[in-house]
Amino acid sequence: MCEASAYIIGAQDPVLVMESVDKAEPDGENIRLISIFGEQKIIRGKIHSLSLVDHKIYIEEQP
Amino acid sequence: MCEASAYIIGAQDPVLVMESVDKAEPDGENIRLISIFGEQKIIRGKIHSLSLVDHKIYIEEQP
Structure with missing residues (x-):
């Protein structure tokens, strides 16, 4: 399986926000992350x- | 190995632009794709x- 881990980067070290990400869909100022388990998270940010x-x-991360 | 294939989508069916993509780096109106072989392509578009x-x-693809 080729899922990935998603990290937010900023001034500090990368922060893990989701493991086992299958799909990522930028949508305006947000990104929707969907894991292989169907879990969803909306992050305010861009790839x-x-x-x-x-x-x-x-x-x-977006301000 | 978990590289991916990159496709441009638009009005028509997806068009393959690069196989074996390791890295993708959005940069303004472009995306830089880098394959596992070190090949690079700059595409005008966004993820x-x-x-x-x-x-x-x-x-x-961006107009």
Whole structure:
């Protein structure tokens, strides 16, 4: 399985917000994350970068 | 390995723009895609959605 972990990055070290992310859908100022278990989270931010081989999604938090 | 394929979506069916994508980095109106082989492509567009279990990145082309 190729799910990833989503992290918020900012001034500090990356903060894990969701593991086992399957889908990510930017929507205006938010991103909807959906895990392989169907769990959903809406994060106010935008995708900063993906590093898929490392299984990581980095999200830049919006003010 | 958990690389993905990147597709541009628009009015028509998704068009494959790069396979084996490791990194994706939105940058203003562009997205830089980097494959596991080090190949790079800059696409004018933004991330529409990710479907990681399906190994797919969907990019919405910008006009």
